[in-house]
Every structure is written in structure tokens, then in C-alpha cells.
Amino acid sequence: MNQENASCPKKHFFGPASSRITVKGTIYPIEVGMRRVALTRSYECKGERFDAMPLYDTSGPFGDAEREHDVRKGLEPVRDRWGFDRGTVESVGGELSMTGRKPRVAKAGEAVTQMHFARKGIVTPEMEYVAIRENQALEAWIEKCGGKPVTPEMVRSEVARGRAIIPANINHPEIEPMIIGRNFRVKINANIGNSALGSSIDEEVEKAVWSCRWGADTVMDLSTGKNIHQTREWILRNSPVPIGTVPLYQALEKVGGKAEELSWEVYRDTLVEQAEQGVDYFTIHSGILAATLPDAEARQTGIVSRGGSIMARWCRAHKQENFLFTRFDDICDILRSYDVAISLGDALRPGSIGDANDAAQFGELKTLGELTLRAWKRDVQVMIEGPGHVPLHMIRENMEMQLKHCHEAPFYTLGPLVTDVAAGYDHVNSAIGGTLIASLGCSMLCYVTPKEHLGLPNRDDVREGVIVHRVAAHAADIAKGSATAWLRDELMSKARYAFAWEDQFSLALDPLKTRQIHAQNIAATGDTSATAKYCTMCGPDFCSMKRSQETTAAGL
Numbered sequence: 001m002n003q004e005n006a007s008c009p010k011k012h013f014f015g016p017a018s019s020r021i022t023v024k025g026t027i028y029p030i031e032v033g034m035r036r037v038a039l040t041r042s043y044e045c046k047g048e049r050f051d052a053m054p055l056y057d058t059s060g061p062f063g064d065a066e067r068e069h070d071v072r073k074g075l076e077p078v079r080d081r082w083g084f085d086r087g088t089v090e091s092v093g094g095e096l097s098m099t100g101r102k103p104r105v106a107k108a109g110e111a112v113t114q115m116h117f118a119r120k121g122i123v124t125p126e127m128e129y130v131a132i133r134e135n136q137a138l139e140a141w142i143e144k145c146g147g148k149p150v151t152p153e154m155v156r157s158e159v160a161r162g163r164a165i166i167p168a169n170i171n172h173p174e175i176e177p178m179i180i181g182r183n184f185r186v187k188i189n190a191n192i193g194n195s196a197l198g199s200s201i202d203e204e205v206e207k208a209v210w211s212c213r214w215g216a217d218t219v220m221d222l223s224t225g226k227n228i229h230q231t232r233e234w235i236l237r238n239s240p241v242p243i244g245t246v247p248l249y250q251a252l253e254k255v256g257g258k259a260e261e262l263s264w265e266v267y268r269d270t271l272v273e274q275a276e277q278g279v280d281y282f283t284i285h286s287g288i289l290a291a292t293l294p295d296a297e298a299r300q301t302g303i304v305s306r307g308g309s310i311m312a313r314w315c316r317a318h319k320q321e322n323f324l325f326t327r328f329d330d331i332c333d334i335l336r337s338y339d340v341a342i343s344l345g346d347a348l349r350p351g352s353i354g355d356a357n358d359a360a361q362f363g364e365l366k367t368l369g370e371l372t373l374r375a376w377k378r379d380v381q382v383m384i385e386g387p388g389h390v391p392l393h394m395i396r397e398n399m400e401m402q403l404k405h406c407h408e409a410p411f412y413t414l415g416p417l418v419t420d421v422a423a424g425y426d427h428v429n430s431a432i433g434g435t436l437i438a439s440l441g442c443s444m445l446c447y448v449t450p451k452e453h454l455g456l457p458n459r460d461d462v463r464e465g466v467i468v469h470r471v472a473a474h475a476a477d478i479a480k481g482s483a484t485a486w487l488r489d490e491l492m493s494k495a496r497y498a499f500a501w502e503d504q505f506s507l508a509l510d511p512l513k514t515r516q517i518h519a520q521n522i523a524a525t526g527d528t529s530a531t532a533k534y535c536t537m538c539g540p541d542f543c544s545m546k547r548s549q550e551t552t553a554a555g556l
């Protein structure tokens with residue numbers, strides 16, 4: 001780690017061995033947040049000694065356990081202090097209710113997207129930020145393993161060619177930038193949001209904060225119930241991670257829930273409203289076309305995308321083409337002036353394994369590839385959404401088709417769920433398919449919680465969903481050859497073999513649960529030393545690691 005650039009540690013949400021640190025940039029006055037875990041001993045890996053490990057951290061200021069958080073004030077607008085001159089920006093519209101800040105927009109016809117600057121050869125502070133963040137202050141280790149640390153220039157080039165995106169609306173200055181692309185760490189998204197039947201603003205803000213603490217790289221606010229605007233405002237002002245939405249849901253609310261009454265004008269105004277608030281990416285279902293509806297509707301489970309079914313209904317009622325398709329260039333013109341990235345929705349994703357990889361799904365994927373080129377013409381950053389329910393042996397084809405049709409724009413999938421019978425455990429189901437597709441090049445996994453198909457997730461479901469998908473993403477990173485991901489496992493294994501329980505807690509993806517289970521173990525064994533060389537799984541006489549060590553020590 002570059003010690004000169006690292007700040008003083010602060011006590012972390014995950015306990016005394018974890019601290020929140022920041023690493024300073026060298027091009028811009030940025031401070032990149034990370035988590036550092038102190039280990040109780042020094043472990044040797046490839047001739048290097050490690051008595052601490054820096055970890056990628058999504059918790060932002062919420063990771064700092066001693067900081068008071070007043071959600072009514074929101075987070076500091078850190079990005080505004082980085083001194084990057086976007087040149088063409090002006091204030092617009094009314095004040096944001098929580099901060100009194102005026103939203104900003106590019107002057108007519110101008111673009112302020114990361115892709116715009118990248119293509120001009122300009123490295124932005126956000127690009128430097130994600131480069132430092134991806135390396136986890138382990139540049140020397142990455143090189144030792146034969147890898148290349150990420151550089152700001154490499155980030156610029158990936159964004160310029162559309163192979164990665166940095167969702168960072170100019171009106172969301174509170175975020176710690178992150179990057180989505182297959183040459184970077186695999187990311188996960190957590191969906192939150194109220195429905196007509198449940199949850200309050202406070203609960204949703206709490207879920208957003210909770211998601212970041214447990215490791216969500218982005219959060220999507222999918223609210224469809226009361227107070228949509230206000231709920232989103234509070235989430236945005238308190239979110240250190242990019243926020244995504246499906247603007248169609250709010251547009252539908254505005255017309256009383258009647259899909260046939262939707263219009264381009266209502267939708268356009270909703271895009272502007274959300275872009276001014278600072279939403280970083282929009283799911284837009286532009287790929288479902290009127291001609292494909294008969295095929296899709298004849299499937300076993302029809303159209304399972306909410307956005308897709310709304311647009312299908314609109315097309316049927318008006319006997320017209322999907323206006324999200326016909327107005328696509330107008331949509332891009334709005335998005336480029338705030339730097340909102342597009343997540344092209346998979347309205348025709350399969351909702352059962354029997355519908356997987358059918359003509360409707362792959363036909364839409366092809367359309368999404370065509371739309372990608374149109375968005376790129378306007379310098380709008382794009383990722384592509386993917387399925388859905390797909391049996392394990394049919395997943396590879398999804399990744400191959402996405403690469404073939406979508407010009408290497410990042411793939412972002414919902415699972416895939418590999419069976420239809422895992423209700424109550426669909427988070428695990430999703431992580432199985434997600435691990436495979438991420439190892440093949442998918443850039444971000446949309447989490448699924450244990451409540452999928454059954455009900456609105458609560459805080460505990462959010463934690464389960466996030467951690468299970470972090471396991472999937474981490475497993476994929478290892479399979480892709482990430483030196484930083486590998487190091488964490490190597491240290492964990494050494495700690496496990498040494499019965500260094502504290503280090504095992506610190507390095508686990510869920511340190512709190514690990515500690516809690518071990519505490520129950522201590523209570524059961526009566527051994528309070530916390531150094532016991534066994535656990536209740538095998539007991540003192542059957543612990544294979546203990547036995548191996550004794551055998552080696554005895555020279556047997």
C-alpha cells in the first residue's frame with residue numbers, strides 16, 4: 001500500500017480489526033475509500049508478508065462506525081470538490097428539497113458523459129477514482145502475480161470504447177464512483193423500493209444504507225407505491241453508491257396505473273425529473289417491439305418483466321410501435337446532458353427455464369445491440385440487461401450471444417436462476433447462475449433475495465441477498481484470475497489452518513455472522529479462549545486440520 005497517501009484509520013461498522021481508510025489520488029484531489037483489516041499475525045504469501053489486507057469497500061461514510069449520520073442532511077457532495085471543469089454546465093429547474101441545491105444540466109446540444117470525456121482523451125476524477133479503488137492499494141501484489149494494476153488511462157480507454165461504464169450523474173455528487181465492465185471486479189446491484197402495499201421512506205433509506213454496508217455496488221430504487229419522488233430524493237442524498245431506477249414505473253403512477261394512458265410526454269418529463277434529482281442509470285425497455293409480442297405472449301410464462309408487460313400493453317392498446325424505441329434518440333439526448341447511463345431492459349427475459357434462449361429473448365438482445373450503437377453515437381454510456389430463468393447448461397450461450405450482438409457493452413443479469421423450484425431460496429438459485437455467467441464475462445449481477453416470487457424483501461432479506469451475490473461475484477473474480485480476490489482467500493486459508501479465529505472473522509464476506517456463529521460454538525464447547533483448535537462441527541478429536549498439524553509436527 002502507498003502509505004504516504006493513506007489516511008488515518010477510522011473504526012469500522014465491521015468491528016475493531018476493520019477500519020475505514022482513504023487513499024489520495026495523484027491527478028485530482030480525490031480520497032478513495034477502502035476498508036483495511038488488521039490481522040493478528042503476519043502471513044506469508046509468495047514471499048511477501050501480510051499483517052493487514054485492504055479490501056474494496058462500498059459502505060462509504062456509513063462504514064465509519066463513529067460518524068453520526070443524519071439522514072435528513074444527507075452525505076457530503078464530495079465530487080463537487082474535485083475541481084473538474086465540465087465546461088458546459090448550467091443550473092436548471094427548482095431547488096432539490098433536501099439540500100436546496102439547484103440541479104445542473106449541460107447547455108443545449110452538449111454532452112457531459114464520462115464517455116464523452118473519455119473519447120476526447122480526458123481522464124476525469126471519476127476515472128482516477130475507480131482505478132485506485134479497483135487496485136485496493138495492492139499494486140505491488142498484482143504485479144508480483146503477473147497482473148497489471150488498473151491505471152486511469154486504462155479506465156479511460158475502456159469507457160471510450162463502451163466496454164465499461166461509470167454511472168455518475170452530475171447531479172449525484174455524493175457518490176464514490178465505481179466502474180462496471182468485464183475487465184474490472186464483478187459488481188452486484190441490490191433492488192429496493194416500496195410497493196403499493198408496503199414500506200415507508202425511512203425504511204427504504206435504511207435498506208439503501210444497509211445494502212451499501214453489506215457490499216452492494218449499486219442500488220436500484222424500484223418504488224411503485226406512495227411518495228416515489230420523495231423516497232428517491234432521500235435515497236439519493238444518502239447514497240454513496242450509484243442509484244438506478246426504472247422511470248417507467250413512476251410514469252405509470254402519474255397516469256393512474258393505466259398503461260394505455262402513458263405518453264411520450266409523461267415519460268420524457270419523468271426522465272428529466274429523475275435526472276435532475278441525480279439518478280445515475282435508468283432501465284429503459286426499448287427493445288421490446290410490437291412485432292415480437294405474439295411470440296412472447298405465447299410462451300409458457302409470457303412476459304415476466306414489469307416494464308416489458310407495461311409497454312406490451314401500450315403497444316397493443318395503441319396499435320403502435322413501443323415509444324421507448326421510436327423515441328430512443330430523444331431519450332439519449334436527455335441522458336447525455338446529465339450523464340445518466342442507460343441499462344437497456346430485457347423486457348423479454350425468460351421467466352421459466354422452458355422459455356430460456358428462445359427467439360423472443362435473443363431477438364430482443366439483437367435489438368439492444370443496435371440501440372447500443374445509437375446511444376454511443378451520442379456518447380451515452382450503456383449496459384445491457386440479461387435474464388432471468390436459464391438452466392445451467394444454457395447460460396454460456398447467453399454470454400456468447402451478448403458479446404456477439406452488443407459490441408462488448410457490459411452485461412448485467414438478474415441471476416440467471418437455474419431452476420424454477422427454489423422459492424424461498426431463490427437468492428441461492430440466482431447466485432449459482434450468476435457465478436457462472438460472471439465467470440464468463442458478465443459485469444454486474446442483480447441480486448435476488450429469499451423473497452423473490454413471494455413478497456417485498458425486508459432488511460434481513462436484503463443482507464442475505466447481498467452477501468450471497470457477493471459470494472458469487474467473488475468466486476467469479478477468482479475464476480477470472482483476480483490477484484486481489486485470490487489473496488483474500490489465501491490469507492483466509494492460512495488463518496483457518498492456524499485457528500486464527502479473529503482473522504477468519506475479519507476476512508469473511510460477512511464478519512458479523514461469522515463471529516456470531518463462532519460465539520455460539522464457544523458457548524457450546526465451554527472453551528472461551530477464542531483460540532480453540534477445533535469447532536463444534538468435528539469436536540476436538542476429529543478436527544482434520546488439528547490432526548494434520550499434529551502429524552506434521554511429530555514428523556510422522
Ligand code: IRN
Nearest residue numbers: 220305306307385386412413414446
Ligand atoms: C437486471 C437484469 N435484468 C433485469 N434486471 C433488473 O430488473 C433491472 O435492473 C431492474 O432492477 C429490474 C427491472 O425489472 P422489470 O421491469 O424488467 O421487471
